[in-house]
Amino acid sequence: MEYLRAFAVGGLICVIGQILLDKTKLTSARILVLFVVAGCILGGLGWYDRLIDFAGAGAAVPLPGFGNLLARGVKEDIDTMGAMGILTGGLKAGAAGIAAAIISAFFMAMVFRPKEK
């Protein structure tokens, strides 16, 4: 059941992205930005955590989940350290993901040559 919910919710979030791709002239880069920002706002309102409670990775793995992570981080840091948390919370919460992405990209660039589609 847990997996089914993850599949359905994760899939549906992707379908929203697909409709935007096909029906508007938005590029995939804009979709990424849009989804992270949307997730961050929904997280700020406290709504996205409820979706994660329901769907688990189905809501955490898509990019709105990353935006939500930033919002959650900001709130936590504000709770523990006050106003400075406004600045530190977001990047701190996203640090693992961002670092993993750029470090792994760096090593892939060392190993692989560009390929044709």
Next chain:
Amino acid sequence: MNSESYDEMVKKASPDSPLLKDCIRAFAVGGLICVIGQMLTNFALNYGLDEKSAATFTSVTLIVAASLLTGMGLYSKIGKFAGAGSVVPITGFSNSVTSPAVEFKKEGYILGLGSKIFIIAGPVILYGVLTSVIVGMVYYFAGR
């Protein structure tokens, strides 16, 4: 002929993307990536990690896997099939970081790989952090 009426002609002549087919594929692949994510999370939880660490473990594993697939030239093939199904999950973010890194290494480590690694991730991080700061301000001044 003015550009408005030409625009009409263009719209009529341009075939739409096959929305239903695209959506089914995006649903299936996107859903599958999330299921893999759920399996990773459960694995980490069973291993004794707390919820937060399990979430981080899941993201990092997916990111590294997608990065590897990108380097091998496979992620673009998945993307062609799945569309948003492989763009929207965190793996799509990873793909958007690794693809310019591999592509632009030939232009040097600093201004090639180093700067172009962020051509898509840069805006994501900027606007994500910007939004988080706004969320933080609202939370600090009004939310608590």
Next chain:
Amino acid sequence: MAKLTGAETVVFSKPVSITATASTVGTKEGDGPLGKLFDRVLTDNMAGEETWEAAESAIVKDDLSILFEKSGVRPDFIIGGDLQNQCCGTNYGVKDIKIPTFGIFDACASFGEALALAAIMIDSGAAENVAAEVSSHFCSAERQFRFPLELGNQRPQTSTYTVTGAGAAMVSSADRPPYITAFTAGKITDYGVNDANNMGAAMAPAAAECISSHLRDTVRDAAYYDLIVTGDLGYVGKELLLQLLKKEGIDIADNHIDCGIEIFDKASQDTHSGGSGCACSAAVFAAMLYKRLRNGELKRILFVPTGALMSPTSIQEGKNILGTAYAVAVENEVIKWNI
């Protein structure tokens, strides 16, 4: 002597021959419907080089050497162009050949411009032989104008696929068919198209204006030509071209083909609207049209390479994509123009 006729057309009453052509293409083009007609098909689109840009230049160099061999002459000049920043594809390709070179840019219409300028040089006596040569490479174009190749995104149905390859023609004063008998130079058009994934729509108006000017200036019917061949409008652009011309009372539905549609098999090669790029029209001209002119299957064609004019900067700044086209009449006999 060459003569300006009507508003935009130059006609040649002296023989201006095309004595040989050469075509080199990438693997995907080699798998396409015209695969067997090309002089050379690459087995690896990197062409043994380190970068896509260097690969394109290697293709240029190879294709020119095929052209020199087939025509048996070293030309006095080369007129060449490509899609890379500042014509680098051409320049690095010709640097070791040591022949004076004119670098031109008219995007995918460059081959039309090269043929037209070469014809003027031959007609004026400035040269005996001029090589017209253009190239494009899917990977160098994709990298420059769109996204990294490994990015997992989908291409819209209206998008075209840049042809990897080069096409070249030896334009000569030797009196041997086929001949360039006239050309109509394109005006730059702006019909408000700003979708970089719909180049056919940006170019179709330029092709329509150019073809209709040509027919008006030369007092010819569309049916005069066995074929009217556009460069890389693709399926979307072809549809628009036919509609635009119909509005002017010109019907070319029966004798129009588009190189972008010919070069790939839409169903099996997933190329959406068709092929594009400088090499699209040039390689199809060199491999298919020229051969059919030589063996008499075609007697007169109007060859209309089309170009979408823009740069990564102009696109980012939200400017419209401009269109251009050159109509070059290639016929098996010299025309004694008196218009």
